[in-house]
Amino acid sequence: MKLVKIFALFLGAAVLVNTANAQEKMTSEKTVNVGGAPMYPSKNIIENAVNSKDHTTLVAAVKAAGLVETLQSKGPFTVFAPTNEAFDKLPKGTVDNLVKPENKAILTKILTYHVIAGNYDAKAIADLIKAGNGKAMLKTVSGGTLTFSMKGSKLMLTDEKGNMAAVTIKNVYQSNGVIHVIDTVLMPS
Template identity: 70%
Template sequence: MTRRTSSYAAVIGVVLAASVFYTGAAFAETTVNVGGAPMYPSKNIIQNAVNSKDHTTLVAAVKAAGLVDTLMTPGPFTVFAPINKAFNKLPKGTVDTLLKPENKATLTAVLTYHVVAGKHSAAELMSEVKAGGGKATLKTVQGGTLTVVQDGRKLDIIDAKGDRSTVTIPDVNQSNGVIHVVDTVLLPQ
């Protein structure tokens, strides 16, 4: 091989390597870490949630309620996803009681109260709050309503009982909607 040919080969090798690097980067997903795990926008709500260490109670509850298949459909859904510590705020024994088979209907009602049809980003919710004179109302899949208010730069979600839950991680995009991580379990009437 001549010196010239080897120079061309080296240049072509560098160009190909750069092409592979940049092509791969172009397809990289922007993820948000939740519970120590990356949440991939190309995966659905369930595929991502099962990897979050902060949502093991929620995942167990979704499985017990038989909602896994529903949350894997195209949706789109907006889910206000309580962390494990949110469930710990409930009166002692509440979670264990809800997870019993005989309480499946109540558990399903509580979980679907955290879900809104459609994909609502934090920016859209803030716009709705401003347009609504300081609050916005969302109808849940369960049939109840949630009230959204802005608290500084954060969003608070107020349930039917008047309890507040703060969105701690907004806009965790999923292939079938969006998750907003919340710090308190929302309860219907």
């Protein structure tokens, strides 16, 4: 009985040490605040995105499209994450209509249009823009193309319909890629 108690105490101490080590690691990580919450490089895209108050619409849309598991996978992915304000720029009722089950395919196409396979931080994209004489084109997971350019020091994206989005927060590193926050929802053709 005494051995069991000692073992239980040892186990409890081990759990406390592991919890303390995990908390220490998270607080020592270089984070970027997005939507009032720190984004931890050791967490995946979904684990971080759910904490951003600026991305509740995006998170709800990702859930409605059934993309949570995909964005929790190994990746790497580069995600251009529209804010709630970006979704608010869409015509009234658009988001409510898109999250309906019968529109899942359209929603999925729009959301995956905001994702590029691979790990592209702002420097990598800027290097592609320089190499492309001021523009770079990258294929999205949906099969569409995004065009990248610079407007002064701002990284800009142009969708297939000619809409432009600016990167407002760049290089939010994740365990399975990188997020760039954007101010406009991009639309595939």
